[in-house]
Amino acid sequence: MPKKVDHxxxxxxxxxxxxxxxLRGGLGSATFRQVAAEAGVSVRLVQYYFGSKQGxxxxxxxxxxxxxxxxxxxxxxxTDGSARAVLGAFLKSFTxxxxxxxxxxxxxxxxxxxxxxxxxxQPEANPTRKNEVDMMRQTVLEQLRRGPxxxxxxxxxEATLLTALMPGLGQYVLDxxxxxxxxCATIDHHLDRLFAA
Amino acid sequence: MPKKVDHxxxxxxxxxxxxxxxLRGGLGSATFRQVAAEAGVSVRLVQYYFGSKQGxxxxxxxxxxxxxxxxxxxxxxxTDGSARAVLGAFLKSFTxxxxxxxxxxxxxxxxxxxxxxxxxxQPEANPTRKNEVDMMRQTVLEQLRRGPxxxxxxxxxEATLLTALMPGLGQYVLDxxxxxxxxCATIDHHLDRLFAA
DNA sequence: TCCGTTGTGGTACACATGTATCATGAAAAC
DNA sequence: GTTTTCATGATACATGTGTACCACAACGGA
Numbered sequence: 273m274p275k276k277v278d279h280x281x282x283x284x285x286x287x288x289x290x291x292x293x294x295l296r297g298g299l300g301s302a303t304f305r306q307v308a309a310e311a312g313v314s315v316r317l318v319q320y321y322f323g324s325k326q327g328x329x330x331x332x333x334x335x336x337x338x339x340x341x342x343x344x345x346x347x348x349x350x351t352d353g354s355a356r357a358v359l360g361a362f363l364k365s366f367t368x369x370x371x372x373x374x375x376x377x378x379x380x381x382x383x384x385x386x387x388x389x390x391x392x393x394q395p396e397a398n399p400t401r402k403n404e405v406d407m408m409r410q411t412v413l414e415q416l417r418r419g420p421x422x423x424x425x426x427x428x429x430e431a432t433l434l435t436a437l438m439p440g441l442g443q444y445v446l447d448x449x450x451x452x453x454x455x456c457a458t459i460d461h462h463l464d465r466l467f468a469a
Numbered sequence: 470m471p472k473k474v475d476h477x478x479x480x481x482x483x484x485x486x487x488x489x490x491x492l493r494g495g496l497g498s499a500t501f502r503q504v505a506a507e508a509g510v511s512v513r514l515v516q517y518y519f520g521s522k523q524g525x526x527x528x529x530x531x532x533x534x535x536x537x538x539x540x541x542x543x544x545x546x547x548t549d550g551s552a553r554a555v556l557g558a559f560l561k562s563f564t565x566x567x568x569x570x571x572x573x574x575x576x577x578x579x580x581x582x583x584x585x586x587x588x589x590x591q592p593e594a595n596p597t598r599k600n601e602v603d604m605m606r607q608t609v610l611e612q613l614r615r616g617p618x619x620x621x622x623x624x625x626x627e628a629t630l631l632t633a634l635m636p637g638l639g640q641y642v643l644d645x646x647x648x649x650x651x652x653c654a655t656i657d658h659h660l661d662r663l664f665a666a
Numbered sequence: 667t668c669c670g671t672t673g674t675g676g677t678a679c680a681c682a683t684g685t686a687t688c689a690t691g692a693a694a695a696c
Numbered sequence: 697g698t699t700t701t702c703a704t705g706a707t708a709c710a711t712g713t714g715t716a717c718c719a720c721a722a723c724g725g726a
Binding site: 667668669670671672673674675676677678679680681682683684685686687688689690691692693694695696 | 697698699700701702703704705706707708709710711712713714715716717718719720721722723724725726
């Protein structure tokens with residue numbers, strides 16, 4: 273095999289370009305030509321690595337997801353390990369605080385919007401999203417069950433509520449409706465109510 | 470002036486076509502030619518009524534917003550007028566239960582996604598969205614203040630939390646992650662906690 | 667040394683899109 | 697009845713898009 277080339281590094285370089293372009297100008301700006309120009313390579317190359325445009329978008333989505341998980345793990349490791357702290361770190365990792373997480377949240381919104389739309393016609397056609405959200409809810413549920421919870425708190429219902437709270441907070445921080453600090457404070461306030469002092 | 474024509478009716482006919490097309494196939498399907506074909510008119514006509522494509526999308530957004538408000542008013546009028554009931558009706562009106570509200574939620578997501586993206590670069594460039602969310606939060610806040618609230622409930626913080634909760638619930642119902650019943654039950658559960666029995 | 671596989675560039679093609687232009691019908695105003 | 701103004705139609709145009717095709721460079725194996 274000729275020409276030793278780190279395939280994964282190349283792919284990451286290209287998906288990074290996709291992210292930067294999407295950040296300014298929206299998903300519509302992520303065209304083959306623009307991506308090639310942004311990454312400083314030829315159109316043929318991005319075509320070579322992803323085959324089709326959908327392949328490019330899929331790879332980008334996957335790449336962003338991996339980085340989000342890494343970021344999440346870092347946040348969780350810095351806690352004292354209590355359910356309250358771990359859950360707070362977990363939820364706050366979905367709030368766009370720096371440029372990195374901003375990009376992640378934005379890519380999440382941009383990429384999944386189309387998915388939601390096309391999934392409307394044929395239900396059960398897009399199982400990836402459902403599984404992801406279920407996993408998120410499951411994680412929240414596990415931490416809630418570790419307790420100690422305040423009296424009368426139902427972990428199942430609260431897990432659903434917390435999971436549903438995240439997209440809205442992310443959106444509002446992104447578009448400037450509220451600051452990241454307010455979003456985090458809202459999370460903390462609610463967690464304080466759920467957990468026993 | 471010749472040829473009596475109900476301009477508003479025509480515009481509504483066209484924006485309805487935009488909605489139907491967006492429903493299946495996403496916003497990308499809402500092209501001049503497709504809209505014209507869906508509405509059974511010529512391309513020139515839709516061009517005549519909206520000028521540019523952005524004008525068409527803006528008009529659609531406005532149209533969807535008006536219908537959502539009408540629907541909301543209907544829901545609120547059916548309540549007993551208590552703060553708890555009005556707030557419940559208000560929040561549930563954002564949950565996509567039938568095809569009408571599904572379309573509204575989906576158009577909301579599809580149309581505002583681009584707005585969020587372009588607003589990232591220049592903050593304060595998209596005041597419409599912020600004002601809308603602020604108004605929603607203001608409405609929630611007013612109802613919360615009417616009480617009676619449970620002990621230790623801060624209306625300001627709870628208004629923020631409730632406002633942020635809506636987009637997520639809407640999304641999850643749309644993509645099939647949860648049913649509309651679960652979403653409404655989650656809202657009720659939380660409101661029961663906030664309001665004094 | 668030569669060869670074949672792999673990586674990369676340049677470019678052409680078919681197509682869809684937004685918009686502009688030209689043309690026509692239709693009805694009110696005079 | 698003529699004219700003017702509004703509403704609508706058909707179509708042309710420039711552009712940007714995804715993708716396919718052809719050519720070549722580079723490097724590992726024979």
